[in-house]
Amino acid sequence: MKEQLLDLAKKRRSIYALGRNINQSEDEIADLIKKNIKWAPTPFNNQTTRAVILFGANHEKLWDIVGKRLKSEVPTEEAYQKTLEKINAFKSAFGTVMYYTDMDVVHRFENDFALYADNFADWAEQAQGNAQFAVWTSLAENGIGANLQHYNPLIDDQVKKAFGIPDSWKLRAQMDFGSIEAPAGEKEFMNDEDRFKVLK
Template identity: 85%
Template structure:
C-alpha cells in the first residue's frame, strides 16, 4: 500500500523555533502556497478560502500588530512580557499566511442552494482545514517549519486596515513559517480504541 501522503503528513508538525534561513525564494513559496489552496476541495467548488501571504516588513508588521493588541488583554506587565516573547518568536519566522473565508461567497451559496443553507458556513470551515493542512504539509515537504495561530477576532479590524483586506473576508488563522531551528517534540496519541470504530 502506498503511503507517500501519510509520510508527508507525519512531517507536518507544529514547529515553534523558526528562523529565516530559507533558501527558497519568496516567489516560489508564494506560488507553492497559492497552488495548494487552489487544488484543495471546497463544497460545490465554491472556493471560499482566501489567503494573504506576508514576507519581510509586512510579516513583521503583522506580529507587531498582534503584540500591541494583546497588551490590553493581558492582566500584568510580567504576563505581557511573556506574551510578547512568544509573539516575537512568530515574528522571527520568514513569513506568514493569513487564511480568510470570503463570506460573500458563503452567503451567495446559502441563497442559491437554500436546501443546504445551514451547512455552508460549516463547509467553509472544512475547506479552511483542507487548505491549512495542504499548505502546512507542503511547506514541511520542502523542509520549512510552521505553526498555526488564531489571534482572530482580536486583531481582525487592525489587520484589515493595515493590509487593505476586503470587508467580506473573515480571518480564520495565521500560519507563520520559516527555517526549522529546533525540532518538534514527540507527538502523543490517544488509544485507537477510544477514537476509531471499524465495522464489518
C-alpha cells in the same frame, strides 16, 4: 498500501523555533502556497478560502499588531512580557499566511442552495482545514516549518486596515513559517479504541 501522503503528513508538525534560513525565494514559496490552496477541495467547488501571504516588513508588521493588541488583554506587565516573547518568536519566522473565508461567497451559496443553507458556514471551515493542511504539509515537504495561530477576532479590525483586506473576508488563522531551528517534540496519540470504529 502506498503511504507517501502519510509519510509527508508525519513531517507536518507544529514548529515553534523558526528562523529565516530559507533556500527558496519568496516567489517560490508564495507560488507553492497558492497552488496548494487552489487544489484543496471545497464544497460545490465554491472556493471560499482566501490567503494573504506576508514577507519582510509586512510579516513583521502583522506580529507587531498582534503584540500591541494583546497588551490590553494581559493582566500584568510580567505576563505581557512573556506574551511578547511568544509573539516575537512568530515574528522571527520568514513569513506568514493569513487565512480568510470570503463570506460573500458563503452567503451566495446559502441563498442559491437553500436546502443546504445551514451547512455552508461549516463547510467553509472544513475547506479552511483542507487548505491549511495542504499548505502546511507542502511546506514541510520542502523543509520549511510552520505553526498555526488564531488571534482572530482580536486583531481583525487592525489587520483589515493595515493590509487593505476586503470587508467580506473573515480572518480564520495565521500560519507563520520559516527554517526549522529546533524540531517538534514527540507526538502523543489517544487510544485507537476510543477514536475509531471499524465495522465489517
